[in-house]
Structures are given as C-alpha cells and as structure tokens.
Amino acid sequence: MGPTLLSKARKMSKFTVPFIISGLQISTTKQVQQTHAIITKVGLYNHPFVLAKLITFLSLSPFGSLLYAQAIFNETLMGNPFLCNTMIRAYNKSVFPINAIYIYNHMHHMNVQLDNFTYNFVLKACARVLYCTKEDTRRIGFDIARKGAEVHCRVVKSGFDCDHFIQNSLVYMYSQCGFLAHARLVFDEMSEKTVTSWNIMILAYDRMNDFDAADLLLELMPGKNVISWNILIARYVRLNNIEVARSIFEEMPERDAVSWNSMIAGYVQIKDYAAALELYGEMQIAKVEATEITLISVLGACAETGALEMGRKIHESLKAKEYKVEGFLGNALVDMYAKCGNLNWAWEVFNELKMKPVSCWNAMIVGLAVHGYCAEALQLFSTMELSLDEVSPNRVTFIGVLIACSRKGLVEEGRSFFRRMIEVYHITPDIKHYGCMVDLFSRWGLLNEAHEVIKTMPLSSNSILWRNLLGACRTHGNVELAEASFQELSKLEPLTDGDYVLLSNIYADAERWDNVERVRNEMISAIVAKKPGSSNIEMKMIN
Template structure:
C-alpha cells in the first residue's frame, strides 16, 4: 500500500466522532491491509478508549489483538482505565509492560501512579480494594521512577503526592512535596486536599496561607471540606463568594446536597447550573441521576438519558450505574434492563443496582437468576456485601427461607464477607415473614453485633401478624432498652393484646401512653396534585 494512502487515512482517523465512524474506519483500514499498522491502530484505540463517544470495552478488544511492546498504545489504555470505573486494570496493563520490557516513559508512570491512587479508594471492580497492596505497587513504581531519573518531572511528582495521600501515607506525600524544587498550583492543591482528607485542617489551612497563588481548585477544596463535615451553608457561602466557578464547583455543591439527602436542593441547583450555562459533566449527571432516583423524578432522569443518546455519548462506568439505579428505583425495570444489557463493562455496583431493583419490585426469581449469572463471571467480577443484601431481599419477598439460609452461609464461608446489621435485618425480616419468630429472636440475641431497635421493631410487627403476645412483650421490652418507643410501637403492642383478648394489658398500655404523654397520631395520606 503506497505511503500516500496512509497519509490520507490518518487525518480521517483523527477526526472520528462516533463509534459508527470508527467501525467504518476499521473496515476501511482492514480492506487496505493497514489494520495492524502501529499508527493506524494507535489512532483507533485512542478514540475508542479516550473519547466520550468511544467504548473502552471495544478499545480493550482491539488492544488484545496488538503486540505487547507498543508503549504508546499501552499508555493510552493505562490512561483510559485510570480514569474509568476500573483503575485496577491500568495496573495490570502496566505489569504486563514490565514483564515484556516494553519501553515505559514518563507518561506511563504518571498515569499508573494515578491509577494506584484511585484503586486505593476502592473504586475498582468489586468495590473492596486492598489499599496496602496498591500502596505497595505505588512505592514500587516510585522506585522505578527514581531509577530511571524521572523524579524531577513535575507531573510525576504531583502524581506521587496524590498516590501516597490517597493510600493513607500523608507523611510520605509531604516528603515528596517538600523535596520538589518547583511547585505548581496543582502541587499545593493536592497536598492541601491530602491534609483535608485526614481532617488535619490546621496543616491544610497553613499551606493555604503559604500558597503563593490560589485558583478555583483551592476554593473547591474548601467547598469539599465543608460538605464532608455536613456544613452545607458554609459550603454555599464559599460557593457564592468565590471569584470564579468551574463545573467542579457546581458538581461539588450538587453532590453535597445529594450526600445530605436534600435531593430537591440538588435538583434546584442543577437548574441554576443550566441557567448559568455551565455545561454539565459526567460527574454532574451522576449526582443528578442519584437525586432523580431518590425522589422518583423519572421524567428528568429519562430526559437526561435521551439527551445522552441523542449526542451519541458513551454510557459506561459510573454513568451507566447511575442510569440503571435511577430506572430501577423509579420502578421502570424494562429501561433499567435496557441500559444494563447495553453496558459493555459492568462492575459489581451495576449488577447490585439491577439485582436490588428486581428484588425490591417483586421480581425475585429474576433477581436470583441475575445473581447466578454474576457468579458465573467470578473471574471477572466478585459479589460483595451489597450484592447479598439484594439477594436476601429477593428471598424475603418470595418467602424462600431455606434458600436465604444457604445464601447467608455462603456469603460467610465462600466469599469471606462478614454480615453487617443490614444482612441480619434481612434475615430477621425473612424469618419473621415466614412465621419463624423464635428463630428470628434467637438470631437477634446471638448475632455478633449489638442489636438495634429496628430489628426488635421488625419482630414486634411480625408478632402482630402471628398473634404471639408473649414474644411481642419481650420484643417491646428489648426495643425500649435501646430507644423510647413511639406511639406506633405502643399501639402495635396494644393491638396484639387485643387480638389475644388480654384486655387488662390493653388498658395498661393505654394508661402508660397517657402517663408518658404519648398521643396516638391520626392516620393520614398524601395526594400529589398536578
């Protein structure tokens, strides 16, 4: 193939704007016999991996067809995975580069250090990271950086500070920071955020005062601090007074409202962001879709989805998760399935959202079938504690007591996941629904965690259904040791006594309510108009 053909094709590859165009380009270069040309393949993979209109899964498929000694292509994939929901895979590719002695450069180390930082936060597949293992890998990379003479590279230095701070070694991060001959604004901001993360605000503020020049990131750090401390008004004050704002400023505030469960506030601020004509980022949309999920704002969520599809935007990772979760919580399981099936890369959180959505809305058999499918992909993905909550809810709604016992046991023995209070809550609810009140009571008493009022209240409610006044008395007493019973608890106990025709006890409960001053609330209902 003459060189002119290659020079004609490369500019076209650099102007790709959709996966459809990429697939057409693949067909063209394959027909021309240029598909394996390093420059051609690099352009195809770069678009697919890095463009918001590409597909990281498709890039991975192309990458697997290449030889392992192309450092540019490997760096492209490391960079893409570093910024994805699966940063741990960037580390795997880096390991392969070292194994085949591929020519690593300063780009490689900059990207892989960031991957170590993000993987240490537990954002990789499965949601449960070995932070110390990732930190060890980061220290190993640091050693290579020193050996190869990249220790004076400003970007790598910043990535080292970021990596050590995210892995919990703030002292090492500060040592690297102190050894820097030139510090950019980014260097100061990274170190300030490191101290903020461990709540060492004195050190953070000290650096902020010493900082020769501040930028929007500096003020965003203050916003994030206030939000983490649940001081939304203080965050709002900084937001209003900062000299300039970027998309991150808006994202931090919207995420703050979501974190504090003020979903209406989050959606209102999103409206302000649109009026201000600040372009929403993927992070913005993830927070907004979370607010839509919690408030049932299906139409807004659907419009966001339609807009993304209309612009051929790549829907993967956290954004895909947010859409699945939003549709599932809004009760539109058909659209949740549609998004779930279209996602090329599904982390545990995505499977969890779908399993939970199916379970909560009564599609229990489908939820358990999906869990079985997830287990078949054990080499790629691992169920976590959230997964088993969804599985146990499905069993509870279907009344599958024995199956739930087996899942509960397997969670501990096979997956080495120690149950938390939510898992025990699911089991107590399941056993109570199945009429196994004494087994539920025994589980509450013998579990290795302190019992909660919620568990005893669950059992109390089941005693009403089963007409067990004796166990109801015990449940009420145990509940009262943990918190003051509500009017509903008293009424429930009174009704159980009435059901058993123990009228003296009914009178006693009502007298206790009067003596303590607990009025019985009248029933009410809400109707949305318009």
C-alpha cells in the same frame, strides 16, 4: 466516513489508506467499525498509526467503547508504547483503574519502553484504585502503596524524578494511600511547585483531617485559584457542614463545574435532595456545562425522591448527544430507574453497559428484589458469579439476594446464601444481613428462629430488628413474643405511636381487652400522639 469515501477506501492500497485515515474526523462508533473493516481488508491491522487513531478514539472519547478498544489492543503485539500509554490513561479514568496497572506490568515484563507519560498515568491509576474499590481498603491500600513505591523507584532510576507532572502524581498517590509523610517529602523536594502541586498537598492534609497543616499551606501558597476554593468547599461538605460550604460557594470570585458538583453532592450527602435538585436547576440557568459527576449526583437525588421524569430527561439528553453511558454514570442510571420502579428501563441500561462494576450488578439485583422480581434477582446473581467482568459479590450483593429470598419465602435458600456469604466469599455479616435473616424468618412464621437470630448475633441489636419482629408477631398471633419485643424496644429508644398501636392491635386480635385499655392509657400518659399519614407524588406542570 461517508459511503463515497468508504467505497473509495476499499479500492485503495495499503499504502494509500493511512493517508485517508489521517484525514478522518472519527466521531461515532459506527465510523470506527467502518474504518476497522477497511484496515482489516487491506492488511493494515498492525499499522501503528492506524491502530493508534482507532484505539485513542475508542478508549478516550465519551462516544467510544473501552471494551472495543481493549479487544483491538489485545490483538496487537502490545509492544507499542503509545498504545500502551493510551490504554493505561483510559483505564485510569474508568471504573477499573486496576487494569491500568496490569498493562503497566505487561510493559515492564515485555521491556516495552516506559516514558514520563507511562509513569504519570500509572501513578494516578494507583491512587484511583482505592477510590473505586470499597471492599477491604486496608489490604488493597497496602498493596497499591507498595506498587506505587515500586513505580517511584523506577521513576528515579529512569531519570524522570524531576518531571513536575510525575512529582504531582507521586504526591497524589502517596496521600491517597495514607502515606502523608512520603507525600510531603516529595512535595518539599520539588524544585518547582505549581499551583496544582500546592493544591494536591493541601487536599492531602484535608483528607487526613489535618486542617491546621492544610490552612498553613493555604496561607503560604503564592497564588490561589478556583481549585483552592473547591478544596475548602469539599472539606466542609465532607464534615457535613453544608452551611459553611454554601457560604464559601457564594463568596467565590470564580466558580467552575467542580464547585457546583461539590455543593450538589453535599446536599445529596445530607439527604437534602430537594436542595440538590434546585441547585442543579441554578447550575443550568448559569449555563455551566454539567459533567458526568454532576449527573451522577443529580440522578442519585432523583432516585431517592422518585423524580423519574427528571432522571428520564437526563438519560434522553445523553442519548441525543450519543454520549457513552458507562461506569458510574451507567450505574447511577440503573439505580435511579430501579429505585423509581421502572425496571424495564433499568434493564435496558444495564444490558447496554459493556463493563459493569459490582455496584451496577448490586443496583439491579436489589432493585429486582425490592420490587418483587425475586426469581429474576437470584438468576441475575447466578449470572454475576459467572460474569466475564470478573466482579465478586460484596456485602450489598448479598443484601439483595437475602431480600429476594425473604420476599419469595425461600427460607432454606436464604440460610444457604447466608452461610455461603461467610464461608465462600469471607464476608462478615453486618446488622443489615442479620436484619434480612430476621425479616426472612419473621415473614414466614418462624418467629422463634427470628428471635434467636437477634439474641445470638455478635452485634448489638437495634430497634429495627425488634420492631420487625413485633410486626410479625401480630401477623402470626404470638402475644408472648410481642410483649418481649415491645419491652426490648423500649430499652433501646423512646416508643413511638406506632409501637403502642401495634401492641394494642395484637392484644385486640387476641381479645385481651384489659391489655388493650392498659396500652392505650400508657400511650396517653406518655403523651404520645398518633401522627397523621402522608405521601408524596410527582407533579408534571403544564404550561
């Protein structure tokens, strides 16, 4: 909206403004704010058409703001079916699909008219809750499946059970929740099965590793499309059989962005980050438009390889397009910058995000802790607990917190956070949490306590814990515990050159030269060669 049109609109009546609004092509948040100011000034705050245009742009456009849309929606009577459906659809696509279910519950409670769009969007949201939630999926799966079944009952009662879009969403919802028999029953009762219907059911069998049933349906399917081929690629990517996935990819008669995304994600999954980045380059040469999922995978590869320059270019291109960076894409940028060591840019992205899932907080907390900003990491954890985003710390959060305590030497605080994780947040520690405690005690000379953690933890110890303790024994000159750690390490896996050299150095520091000679002879007898050191750097090519 230009300045002239804005000034004219301010002088017009509430009867004229809706016609002005209908002709606008809103494309930026600034234009939304200007339009919002006009409708407030002329008393059209509850005009359904005007609100619909604002909320639709804010919630569904990649250049909008779902948080802004929610704020406007909250100030309406929230009884307009179209507005409710728009918000449900938007949350279904976001990292907080559970909010779509809350709005659906509100509609039902307030007797707002439910239609086929409502049911379609909320069923998809039920399915996506499990995708976006990593913690306690068994409990959440049961609750969501029950909610999905409840929606199914209302679909039948409302007479929408023959809507093929809703039927597809039901198959998808039941399969995501693990109720494959229910999904198949809906599929078999469909009077008209589209290609999408077949693909959803085949994908459901694939997800449950029932490949025979999936392949049988694939043979019976009247006609395949690119999605059918993509399902096969996704299967072999999930099985870590990247060679077969790549051969299917090369043989495909047609590829779309999903085909490229699956292959790039597959390479990231098997930690072949160079291949992922190379394939992304081929995707650009093929002039296939990268999607948000593409960029999330590529940024993940950049994070693991330290390819800061490529990650920065992706971020700059998003800024140039005025693309809304939120959700998983925002998290990927924060994680990339944090892992590449550029915490200023990580902070910049983190602070610009309007809605932060727990994974985003984790990326920032862990990044700060790993790079030595321990006080800032712990302060951010405190902020997270008070956050309006209503996110709860999970096991990754506490790994970052314990790393911060270890690097800073906060032994008592580390003990306290470990107990708090168990008693307040009911998180059962895993091997990484015990590893953080071993590292905390080892770094600050409490070797006996570190040893006690390894011996008494309810999990089987691994080589990382014993190797950590062995390294600490050299720092703090504990020869006896070093010998015990070396022996335990030898029981778990073949000893490396570093293990022998470390024990030899511990003996040398204690001037026990006979033991030094013995360890070196054992190393020679075991034919363990000392590996040369190496490092990687990122080169910027100049034409």
